[in-house]
Amino acid sequence: MATASSTSSSPFGAAADLTPGAFAASSADRTDWRPAPITPEWILEGRPVARFVPIARGLDDLGSTTLWDCTDGTFRWYFHWDETVHILDGAVTVTLPSGEVHRLTAGSIAFFPGGSWAVWKVEGHVRKLAVCRRLYPGPIARAVGVARRLRSALVAAKAAPAALVGALAPTLGRRGLAAAAALGALIGLDVLVDIV
Secondary structure, three states, X not given: OOXXXXXXXXXXXXXXXXXXOOOOOOOOOOXXXXXXXXXXXXXXXXXXXXXXXXXXXXXXXXXXXXXEEEEEEEEEEEEXXXXXXXXXXXXXXXXXXXXXXXXXXXXXXXXXXXXXXXXXXXXXXXXXXXXXXXXXXXXXXXXXXXXXXXXXXXHHHHHOOOHHHHHHHHHHHHHHHHHHHHHXXXXXXXXXXXXX
């Protein structure tokens, strides 16, 4: 849903009644569908009516799994979150900004990166399972990337200590490498790998 706030636990709407990180199992034949109106300015043709059922929320509340369905119509869809869709029933023709066209039918799986958009033409009815992941803000995304590279380098160094210098140098620079080496000597590489 376009009007979902950035603090919403789902891009389709509130899912506050779900416990973050809890096990969830479901069927696509739910009876507790909630309205998920498409932003009127996005609608290009027809009168599509969309609904959703929140299934699960990630423990960090950055991810969600949702059932979504929609009736006949054509609309632009703006993906504010990374979204992987698995079409369960019906069909939709997706046109990317490049003009590339894809027809998704039952069994199709597609990924739409956050910040992208596509024109969706629903043919009668479509039902999908959406697995969504909220985007980190730029500085946090870069910090997470550095932490992942550092962790990979430390895991590799545990198996081959000489690889530590070569693996960490591009990520940390000279001062950061010296600090990491000192920290590794003080705390111990095993503990540092577990922390990162």
